[in-house]
Amino acid sequence: MLGRIEYKYLVGVVFVFGLFMDLLDMTITNVALPTLQQEFSANTTTIQWVVTGYLLSLAIFIPVSGWAGDRFGTKRIFMFALGMFTVSSLLCGLAWNVEALISFRFMQGVGGGMLTPVGTAMLFRAFPPSERAKASAMLAIPAVVAPASGPVLGGYLVEYQSWHWIFLINVPIGVLGLIVAGIVLREEKQEQTGRLDVPGFLFGSFGLASVVYALAEAGSRGFDDGRVLLFGLGGLALLGVFSAIELRTSDPMIDMRLMQNRLFASANAVQVLSMAGMQGALFLLPIFLQAERGMTPLESGLATFPQAIGVMMMVAPAQRLYRATGPRRMMMVGMVGAAISTFALLAVGLETNVWWVRLIMLGRGWSFALTLVPLQAATFATIRLEDTGRASALFNSGRQVAASFGVALTATVLTSRMTYHHASLGNPALRDGAVLAFHDAFFVAGVLAIVGVVASLLIRDRDAISTMTAGQAVAATRA
Numbered sequence: 001m002l003g004r005i006e007y008k009y010l011v012g013v014v015f016v017f018g019l020f021m022d023l024l025d026m027t028i029t030n031v032a033l034p035t036l037q038q039e040f041s042a043n044t045t046t047i048q049w050v051v052t053g054y055l056l057s058l059a060i061f062i063p064v065s066g067w068a069g070d071r072f073g074t075k076r077i078f079m080f081a082l083g084m085f086t087v088s089s090l091l092c093g094l095a096w097n098v099e100a101l102i103s104f105r106f107m108q109g110v111g112g113g114m115l116t117p118v119g120t121a122m123l124f125r126a127f128p129p130s131e132r133a134k135a136s137a138m139l140a141i142p143a144v145v146a147p148a149s150g151p152v153l154g155g156y157l158v159e160y161q162s163w164h165w166i167f168l169i170n171v172p173i174g175v176l177g178l179i180v181a182g183i184v185l186r187e188e189k190q191e192q193t194g195r196l197d198v199p200g201f202l203f204g205s206f207g208l209a210s211v212v213y214a215l216a217e218a219g220s221r222g223f224d225d226g227r228v229l230l231f232g233l234g235g236l237a238l239l240g241v242f243s244a245i246e247l248r249t250s251d252p253m254i255d256m257r258l259m260q261n262r263l264f265a266s267a268n269a270v271q272v273l274s275m276a277g278m279q280g281a282l283f284l285l286p287i288f289l290q291a292e293r294g295m296t297p298l299e300s301g302l303a304t305f306p307q308a309i310g311v312m313m314m315v316a317p318a319q320r321l322y323r324a325t326g327p328r329r330m331m332m333v334g335m336v337g338a339a340i341s342t343f344a345l346l347a348v349g350l351e352t353n354v355w356w357v358r359l360i361m362l363g364r365g366w367s368f369a370l371t372l373v374p375l376q377a378a379t380f381a382t383i384r385l386e387d388t389g390r391a392s393a394l395f396n397s398g399r400q401v402a403a404s405f406g407v408a409l410t411a412t413v414l415t416s417r418m419t420y421h422h423a424s425l426g427n428p429a430l431r432d433g434a435v436l437a438f439h440d441a442f443f444v445a446g447v448l449a450i451v452g453v454v455a456s457l458l459i460r461d462r463d464a465i466s467t468m469t470a471g472q473a474v475a476a477t478r479a
Helices: 007-028 030-039 049-072 074-093 098-126 129-160 170-184 198-221 226-248 256-260 262-292 297-304 306-325 327-347 354-378 385-420 428-456 461-467 470-478
Strands: none
Touching: 007 074, 007 098, 007 129, 007 170, 030 129, 049 074, 049 098, 049 198, 049 385, 074 098, 074 170, 098 385, 129 297, 198 226, 198 385, 226 256, 256 262, 256 385, 262 297, 262 327, 262 354, 262 385, 262 428, 262 461, 297 306, 297 354, 306 327, 306 354, 327 354, 327 428, 327 461, 354 461, 385 428
């Protein structure tokens, strides 16, 4: 039966298994943090490492994934990453104390950090350039459904089952993905991959990890905190050295020369702003609904889930629109929609009907699909086939850092504005001030989307000709 399905679609199905688990894990854990804190008698600083440890591990192992896939084979590395993620999920579910849980979360990040870049490289090598929009449409659904489903699924499991299941749920999905991957995937290696760029790996990994750590800590400490400044500026310095090394070495781990590619650099800029604004607002809303409006984790998850429905509704139309219009106008419309829907959250108060929240989230889903589909389709249009692995690692590193930055920035704004409005989180007597603080933070997320509109102006349809139909390619050359 599998033999009747084109190989490119089999790659897509296998990758979706891994991508869904990886992205689901980023949000499903958040709703369980209070339960985990009580379960392990941990303080707030310690329990935050359940999230921060995973993010740090992602940041360290994303950069090396491109080289590893090219050197040892994409099938082998993909299955290693999926297996690592599945086993560590099992261990997280069996964790006996908070230290063990943090260690196993770091292991999860090893698998998760290598899973997405290698899977993306496999997918875009399997699909010809003219069908990149179709490939990106396959990625759009798990890219938003998984994070949006996390609060719903996590809320249900924590309330009605056990916190262990937020990790154990990955095990059967991962095992099934490994079986299918072992049967259908073909091994692909790139010639002349060279040796591992050890200096680049060390400077890049520790620099990126330091920046992510600073961003994670900024949410509670503020950007002017000494530790945040030390790790943030130190990490940026390490990344500066990393960039200098990568530009000089003949076999870079992440080829920074790729950023000289106009379309690739512009698409990365749009992605950073899109993900920062989208994830920042998605981080704020469940906290607002639970702490200020008194919703349960499951109820707040159901209020935000229409964003995933919006993406699913828009994926197929977005794919057709891409063939008709190209990436630039689609990204502009998507980012404008993201800005409008984010600013609409400023009108949500303590008594606002929850259906307005759901409608806003539905619009955010439409907007995200209109941005993500052309973004995924066009980004690698002018990247050589042999560079796809490293380009994918760079692209996914940017997405991870952008999401972390968006969460840290909006959390920091929320904390500072709580102080300004003389409010505190979840205090019934101070809810009016808290609502104003949330509105200020939503405003910042909306500004990020506005800057994303400006970044989308840098995209040129003519650069993405290979991903369009023949008729639209001619039109793009005249634009």
